[in-house]
Amino acid sequence: MDRGLAYLQALEDPPEFSRRRAAVALIASVGIILAASLMVRLYPTSGFTAGYDAVIDRGGDWVRAQVDGDGGTALGVCDRLHREYEQTPIEPNYDYGTFVQGCSEAVDFLNGSPVPLLAAPGSQPD
Structure with a gap:
């Protein structure tokens, strides 16, 4: 019963801010934007x-x-x-x-x- 209660408590508490998480999210976002812009430039679109x-x-x-x-x-x-x-x-x-x-x-x-x-x-x- 204590495990279930701890699990529910963990779901309700937001994760703490960390610079590492923010850096990973920023790097992933920049990577996705760069990959998408490269694909748009290299692959032809309907004209x-x-x-x-x-x-x-x-x-x-x-x-x-x-x-x-x-x-x-x-x-x-x-x-x-x-x-x-x-x-x-x-x-x-x-x-x-x-x-x-x-x-x-x-x-x-x-x-x-x-x-x-x-x-x-x-x-x-x-």
Whole structure:
């Protein structure tokens, strides 16, 4: 009976503060934050929204001029925007495929009609 009472008493009493516990908690917290930030930077995140927003922010006139300059395709525009985003240190590492997919949809939207990513085989730009 005394063991049960001592156990209940131990559960009710909060543990005493110790610098060692505080240091371990602080080191663990910093380690978790560093590991998470490293994972965010090294592993690509979905870039669909970023690709879409990057094109929308530039505007329709810019998009039409870039598409016309690339022979009527959207891939050159999306490649340039992806490179710009990847060179800024504050932006996460966006997955290329999803970034281009979002970019392509925004180009279609601003152009008012579908724009192919690549030129059809055998076609020559004007």
